[in-house]
Amino acid sequence: MQGPPLSKWRRMQIPVIAWAAYWLVRLLGPTLRVEMVGVQNAVQIPDNGEPAIAAFWHRCIFSAIWIWRDRGIVVMNTVNFDGQWTRKAIERLGFGTAQGSSTRGAIQGLIDMAKQLETGRHVALTIDGPRGPRYVAKPGAVILARRTGKPVSLFHVGLEHAHTFEKAWDLFQIPYPFSRVVIVIAPPIRVPTDADSETVHHKQTEIQGALERVRDVAESWFDLTENERELVREDWSERGSCGGLAASHIGSAGGSHGIGDEHTKTQPDSGG
Numbered sequence: 001m002q003g004p005p006l007s008k009w010r011r012m013q014i015p016v017i018a019w020a021a022y023w024l025v026r027l028l029g030p031t032l033r034v035e036m037v038g039v040q041n042a043v044q045i046p047d048n049g050e051p052a053i054a055a056f057w058h059r060c061i062f063s064a065i066w067i068w069r070d071r072g073i074v075v076m077n078t079v080n081f082d083g084q085w086t087r088k089a090i091e092r093l094g095f096g097t098a099q100g101s102s103t104r105g106a107i108q109g110l111i112d113m114a115k116q117l118e119t120g121r122h123v124a125l126t127i128d129g130p131r132g133p134r135y136v137a138k139p140g141a142v143i144l145a146r147r148t149g150k151p152v153s154l155f156h157v158g159l160e161h162a163h164t165f166e167k168a169w170d171l172f173q174i175p176y177p178f179s180r181v182v183i184v185i186a187p188p189i190r191v192p193t194d195a196d197s198e199t200v201h202h203k204q205t206e207i208q209g210a211l212e213r214v215r216d217v218a219e220s221w222f223d224l225t226e227n228e229r230e231l232v233r234e235d236w237s238e239r240g241s242c243g244g245l246a247a248s249h250i251g252s253a254g255g256s257h258g259i260g261d262e263h264t265k266t267q268p269d270s271g272g
Helices: 008-031 058-067 081-092 106-118 140-148 197-223 226-235 246-252
Strands: 033-037 053-056 074-077 096-099 123-126 152-159 161-164 173-175 180-185 265-268
Touching (some): 008 081, 053 140, 058 123, 058 173, 074 081, 096 106, 140 152
Parallel strands (some): 053 152, 074 096, 074 123
8 A cells, every 4th residue: 555655764763764664663572661551362372272352541552562573464554655654663573454444445454454364363453543533442343353253352552651752642761760650451342243333333432441440440550559469360360351340459549540641750851
């Protein structure tokens, strides 16, 4: 798929930015201390497991790239300038790519991802990307799940110490070196291949709710005491658990955790 035409200067920037992004991930990633909560829900982990459709908020891209690297997961990315340098960077980190987005080439991108699922490869997309609105799930995952019959695997990444780009639409985060990281994984959601419009709408609502739950748990994780975290771990420890008791522990940490920007220790971005 061809993207919009780029000037010679922009074309020259693509390999430079891709190289810088790749090395930033490679240098920061090994210093991070990652914990998975709900790991039994992660369809992506078993080598011989069923292929799945991973979906997550755009805010988490940086950390997600490190956590899920070198698994051959096919990622939906845009065909514009940002998508072109991103593609070069993530392919070096062991991902495949399908070109498309909710605003450009979406149908072709979903068709490509469906073909990849049929060959046994996992796929992934940022479900509120590429331009938001933040934390509003778009229908790409549910459409793909209905077409293929494959499960949707939802997760969120919380960071103890991070730089947050406060002026970015997604409040994009890059972890600081040696930060603790938690990834919270929801039970897979399936969409029947013969689902009618009412069922599809119900499943879309279910996906939105699950993404909000894993976000709230992950973003509040480092505000909890160790005893509170242990209770949440136990709550998510059984396959199919979606943290039914977690809300009370999250609430006890103080305030709402629904927007995710005020609960991570961050340094505001001054560059826009």
